[in-house]
Amino acid sequence: MLLARDKSQLLIVDVQQKLVGAISxxxxxVEACVRLVRAARLLDVPITISEQYPQGLGPTVDPIREAFANNGFVLDKVEFSCLKSEALRERLHELRRKGRPQVVVGGIEAHVCVLQTAIDLEAQGFEAFVVADAIGSRDKASAKRAVSRLLKSGADVVDSEMVLFxxxxxxxxxxxxxxxxLIK
Known part of the structure; x- marks a missing residue:
């Protein structure tokens, strides 16, 4: 299944100041997440950004916040899966009710919050598209294992250029x- 901008929503997961420094x-x-956010804004694709315990881990990194320019929602969570957070779950489901069942996912860490979110998205009837160049973990091997598991769960693994085109x-x-x- 191909992505369609009028059926898509973008979710950027936990790309925060105190987390990103350790990511392989x-x-x-970050560059791929910024590309996705800018394209989503340009093409009127709704954007949601999650922040894992921002009091301790800081806000979303500046390049993403600047690209985002307050054009969507930033929601806090303490749960690993965004779908376990009531506010995030309601936001994603609300957009699906408005005809946007495709969720394009980027963020960190690939093997924890991104993985659990994408698996929960698929289980709740969404179409999850995890953007391989827009996800990361501290250890490359963990990210690789996450991609393998995501494919087995039914999520589509794509790259940012695939999404944009x-x-x-x-x-x-x-x-x-x-x-x-944005690509050059």
Whole structure:
């Protein structure tokens, strides 16, 4: 199944100041998350950002917050899966009721919060699309195991370019030029 921008929502999971420093390949993960957020804003795809215990782990990193520009929701949680948080679960389900069952997921850590969220999304009838270049863990092996498990759970594993071009559907539009600039 292909992604459609009018059926999608974007979820960025826990890319926070005190967590991101320990993530293997952190710069690429943050860059891919920023790319997704900017594209979602440009294409009117609703955005939700989760923050795991922000009092202790700090807010979402600045590059993502700047790309986000208060265009969506930032919600705190203490649960690992976003679907175990009442506020996040309600937000995601509300968007699904409005015709957006596809959830594009990026964030950290791949083998904990991202994995549990994507498995719960699939179990609750969403279509989870986990963006491989926009997720990370402290240990690369943990992220690799997470991807393997995600595939077995029914989640689709994609990359950020796949998401952007599926959302676009065609070249030759003003949006295409703006999205193309995000990739270069």
């Amino acid at each position: 390949g952190k710069d690429k993960v 599926e959302w676009l559907e065609r070249a030759g539009t003003p949006e295409f030029k703006e999205i193309q600039a």
